[in-house]
């Protein structure tokens with residue numbers, strides 16, 4: 291009797307799981323899905339035209355293009371700082387265009403964003419800058435303490451936890467901002483010109499960290515002008531030109 295009950299339950303849960311798989315909409319398998327996305331800034335006559343892009347969990351993508359080509363705009367569409375005029379932007383299973391207020395904040399917890407100018411709070415230490423992300427989500431102090439050190443270690447800043455941003459080099463500040471972006475265990479990391487203020491050695495170090503995070507399963511999108519950087523890593527490149535996006539597979543990148 292017990293066994294029969296168990297077996298029925300098991301079958302029922304297996305059935306539910308299989309049914310869920312069958313019922314799962316195609317977009318749920320993508321970390322990023324942009325479908326026919328258009329964005330216009332009438333004041334500057336800037337257009338993104340009919341952008342299509344899909345990224346799965348664990349993908350790594352460079353986005354490149356001339357200054358003003360729309361790299362930052364594309365990133366903003368993905369983290370909900372801008373809304374598409376047409377088309378659909380889905381990130382970690384959520385339609386970003388429909389989100390406002392708390393629901394947008396909730397989505398952003400699943401993303402990490404890294405900026406060229408780091409955006410660290412100057413009067414806070416590295417540890418405080420990184421911990422703030424978790425504090426603002428109501429994570430208990432013991433859990434914050436548990437997560438903080440491994441995250442700083444991952445970016446090589448375990449010895450700099452008590453430094454203020456002004457006491458760090460540019461490369462270290464960027465690594466602190468990466469730690470802040472990943473401490474919440476995001477599925478997607480968006481890095482907008484993360485090496486734009488760095489010399490080549492620091493740029494390669496930051497890129498190495500982004501690749502390491504990618505190897506841990508995080509989907510990573512990096513915008514850059516720097517062809518040297520693109521050539522240092524075998525990854526697909528999305529090229530923005532005149533409002534259009536063309537993805538070149540890693541094997542075809544020269």
Ligand SMILES: Nc1ncnc2c1ncn2[C@@H]1O[C@H](COP(=O)(O)OP(=O)(O)OP(=O)(O)O)[C@@H](O)[C@H]1O
Pocket residue numbers: 331332333334336355356357358359360361362363364
């Ligand atoms: N809020 C806005 N209102 C009007 N025009 C804007 C706005 N934001 C960006 N633009 C314009 O859109 C275009 C694309 O800007 P964007 O910052 O996305 O380019 P980018 O490729 O990131 O440039 P860069 O490499 O110089 O950072 C530019 O011409 C810019 O002036």
